[in-house]
Amino acid sequence: MHAAAVTAEGLGLEGPRGWAFRGIDIDAQPGSLIALEGPSGSGRTCLLLALTGRMRATEGHARVGRFRLPKQLAAVRRISGLGPVPGVTDLDPALTVAEHLHERALLERRFGGPLRGLLRPRAERRNETRLRVDTALTAAGLDMESLPKGxxxxxxxxxxxxxxxxxxALALIGRPRVLGVDDTDLKLSDAERAEAWDLLKSITENGTTVVAVCSEAPEGAVVVRTRAQETDSATEPERHGTDDDKETADALPEAGRA
Known part of the structure; x- marks a missing residue:
């Protein structure tokens, strides 16, 4: 697996409510842990989706590997994967772990590779899929035997x-060069937060650049700080809900258009 460099200059995205983020500069080498640090509602999720080709920036430019943003969104999507992003890649609470893995493996086998791969013997394809899943589980540190019902x-x-x-693990089945993770440190204890960052650092060491949204960046990360953008209170209708809810609501339609 070959990690991708991530660079940006003056990157910004203006949406229906104004600027989600603006003036973002990044210079990260392949295999970096990039921490998008900022308060809730400061455009962190939108920036994550923009850097992984799921949202179209409206100002500035960026490069992921050899692909340019916002011009080559589809190419960036092909080399990037999304871990947890609320409202975008939610896990289905009714499904089991095995069902999630099976579904993702089938999708990857059908759409993630060249069509000629479907012509290979079924046993060969099955073995490759099993290897991909096992490798992804190991990289994600998910021990199936430790789960309540395996x-x-x-x-x-x-x-x-x-x-x-x-x-x-589901994202890593696709062998992305860039992995995006939202809300990395949300609702985790100090010990769990340390585990999560250790996990992401190990993924970078294995050849994947990681872009992670957080409220507080870990040591050694390439830190990109976001801040809440001013909105026109005279024209902005009153809304209820958390800043995270608003940010995700803005992100969903834009991600669909990308």
């Missing part, structure tokens, strides 16, 4: 850190 454990019964590991 592979038959429902997502609703997973602890927060276990769900994080599963989401990351």
């Amino acid at each position: 592979r038959r454990t429902s997502v609703r019964d997973l602890e927060r850190l276990e769900a994080l590991r599963l989401s990351i």
